[in-house]
Amino acid sequence: MPDPLAVxxxxxxxxxxxxxxxxxxxxxxxxxxxxxxxxxxxxxxxARVRALGVVPATIGIVEGRPTVGLTVDEIARLSTADGVVxxxxxxxPVAAVKGRNAGTTVAxxxxxxxxxxxxxxxxxxxxxxxxxxxxxxxxxxxxxxLAGLPxxxxxxxxKSILDIPLTLERLETLNLTVVGYRTTDYPGFYVAxxxxxxxxxxxxxxxxxxxxxxxxxLGIVSTLLIxxxxxxxxxxxxxxxxxxxERALAAADAQGVAGHDTTPFLLDFLQRExxxxxxxxxxxxxxxxxxxxxxxxxxxxxxA
Ligand code: PSU
Ligand code: MN
Numbered sequence: 001m002p003d004p005l006a007v008x009x010x011x012x013x014x015x016x017x018x019x020x021x022x023x024x025x026x027x028x029x030x031x032x033x034x035x036x037x038x039x040x041x042x043x044x045x046x047a048r049v050r051a052l053g054v055v056p057a058t059i060g061i062v063e064g065r066p067t068v069g070l071t072v073d074e075i076a077r078l079s080t081a082d083g084v085v086x087x088x089x090x091x092x093p094v095a096a097v098k099g100r101n102a103g104t105t106v107a108x109x110x111x112x113x114x115x116x117x118x119x120x121x122x123x124x125x126x127x128x129x130x131x132x133x134x135x136x137x138x139x140x141x142x143x144x145x146l147a148g149l150p151x152x153x154x155x156x157x158x159k160s161i162l163d164i165p166l167t168l169e170r171l172e173t174l175n176l177t178v179v180g181y182r183t184t185d186y187p188g189f190y191v192a193x194x195x196x197x198x199x200x201x202x203x204x205x206x207x208x209x210x211x212x213x214x215x216x217x218l219g220i221v222s223t224l225l226i227x228x229x230x231x232x233x234x235x236x237x238x239x240x241x242x243x244x245x246e247r248a249l250a251a252a253d254a255q256g257v258a259g260h261d262t263t264p265f266l267l268d269f270l271q272r273e274x275x276x277x278x279x280x281x282x283x284x285x286x287x288x289x290x291x292x293x294x295x296x297x298x299x300x301x302x303x304a
Contacts, residue, residue: 006067009083022055023118024123027103027109028294029136035080038079046075063100083101087105087106088140088260114149119295121293122155124158126146126225128284129170150221154226154296156288156289157288160188161245166184181292190241212224230284230288249266267282
């Protein structure tokens with residue numbers, strides 16, 4: 001059987017040379033952002049990474065091929081095609097055999113990145129524990145999956161559509177280290193401070209690289225999560241945020257939205273009800289994470 005994972009020649013060569021590579025997910029542009037902005041954001045992320053001298057490895061499934069290092073054409077196809085599915089890790093082999101196009105979640109992207117030897121990954125917001133999880137058991141597979149991978153993942157925390165304190169509890173249970181980038185306020189994605197604190201702050205990519213090398217040297221296999229807030233002057237107005245969120249949660253409940261449809265539904269609601277401001281903030285957050293991820297990839301490059 002041929003290798004089911006395709007790694008682009010550019011990513012393969014960079015990894016072989018010990019050059020910096022940054023993994024990027026695809027669900028953010030297949031399901032997390034509206035068209036046509038999704039394609040612009042995906043392309044801009046790649047360009048931003050390249051401008052810093054880092055090779056971008058956008059990851060997704062194209063006509064059944066799980067791919068690390070999508071081409072510009074492939075990113076365009078996943079951004080515009082009909083019937084693109086959202087693939088978490090469990091869905092990947094099925095989507096592959098069925099020849100589907102799929103955006104890969106953080107869980108699926110992280111796994112495929114690791115398989116290819118990519119160690120740093122930037123995203124917008126992680127999946128986490130949904131509100132009401134005590135009844136629904138709805139916790140993203142992102143958490144247990146990252147807990148078994150040797151990655152660094154940069155995010156702006158989890159979106160406030162989730163239950164942030166419960167998510168932080170699960171990070172602790174799963175041995176997922178979380179550090180704040182230049183803060184101990186855990187970010188709330190759209191807002192710089194979720195109101196919950198974390199224990200440790202890191203101040204530079206070099207310090208993050210030192211933590212990763214120490215972790216690896218101790219044989220600890222678990223993702224280091226970097227919580228990177230957006231500057232508070234760029235955040236969504238907290239009062240608007242709280243109001244719209246409350247209505248979004250009520251609408252999801254009233255319409256019986258559940259399972260893997262919940263996140264896209266709530267994000268879409270927020271975008272419409274804030275006249276696109278949540279979307280601008282989302283894009284801004286992602287830019288910041290991509291930039292920090294690229295700097296961490298540089299700090300880690302060429303080190304075992
Ligand atoms: N959070 C966001 N936007 C997103 C996602 C999360 O703010 O688009 C996507 C990511 O790909 C994440 C996935 O991995 O949703 C989590 O989905 P679920 O809760 O179904 O595991
Ligand atoms: Mn879920």
